[in-house]
Amino acid sequence: MAEQPFLERILISQEQIKQRVAELGREISTDYKGKKPLFVGILRGGIIFYADLLREISIDCNMDFMSLSSYAGTKSTGEVRTMLDLRESIKGRHVVIVEDIVDTGLTLDYLMKSLADRGAASIEICCLLDKPCNRKVDVSPKYVGFTIENEFVIGYGLDYNELYRNLPYIGVFKK
Ligand code: 5GP
Numbered sequence: 494m495a496e497q498p499f500l501e502r503i504l505i506s507q508e509q510i511k512q513r514v515a516e517l518g519r520e521i522s523t524d525y526k527g528k529k530p531l532f533v534g535i536l537r538g539g540i541i542f543y544a545d546l547l548r549e550i551s552i553d554c555n556m557d558f559m560s561l562s563s564y565a566g567t568k569s570t571g572e573v574r575t576m577l578d579l580r581e582s583i584k585g586r587h588v589v590i591v592e593d594i595v596d597t598g599l600t601l602d603y604l605m606k607s608l609a610d611r612g613a614a615s616i617e618i619c620c621l622l623d624k625p626c627n628r629k630v631d632v633s634p635k636y637v638g639f640t641i642e643n644e645f646v647i648g649y650g651l652d653y654n655e656l657y658r659n660l661p662y663i664g665v666f667k668k
Contacts, residue, residue: 501665518549531590536560541650584612598632
């Protein structure tokens with residue numbers, strides 16, 4: 494690949510992502526057999542992972558979406574807001590939240606609290622990337638694609654100022 498001015502290096506290749514997403518799909522399909530889970534995709538960063546993961550799910554399931562915001566550039570603002578809420582009730586449902594990356598954990602902590610009193614049968618988190626070294630609150634995703642160091646990454650849904658979401662791999666952003 495030609496050198497890209499915004500890219501420090503490729504961290505996770507297209508092939509590695511494909512393989513891991515298929516593994517996660519198999520694992521979740523086994524765990525939720527007979528439960529018709531509701532997969533909640535978090536816009537916008539989680540959407541490419543969501544679309545690939547859902548095609549690896551082999552059981553009946555439903556889809557819904559939420560949009561949350563907390564980042565500006567490469568820094569979390571720490572203040573999370575709901576930009577778009579779920580269309581459907583989650584009462585009695587087994588919910589799997591599908592997110593791109595857990596960093597400080599503030600976004601998912603906010604989300605878990607906002608869903609807590611809606612009567613779901615269960616709520617678990619599936620994230621493609623986990624940056625546990627940067628955690629500020631206790632959030633433990635059940636399904637994790639890759640655990641990474643504290644670096645700002647782009648691609649496969651993840652942006653820098655709304656660019657680079659379309660890259661098919663995950664790369665470290667060159668500041
Ligand atoms: P948290 O609230 O856990 O700090 O961050 C969650 C959100 O911040 C993610 O959904 C993602 O949109 C954004 N984020 C965290 N780390 C990164 C990163 O390394 N790269 C990009 N592009 N976004 C990130």
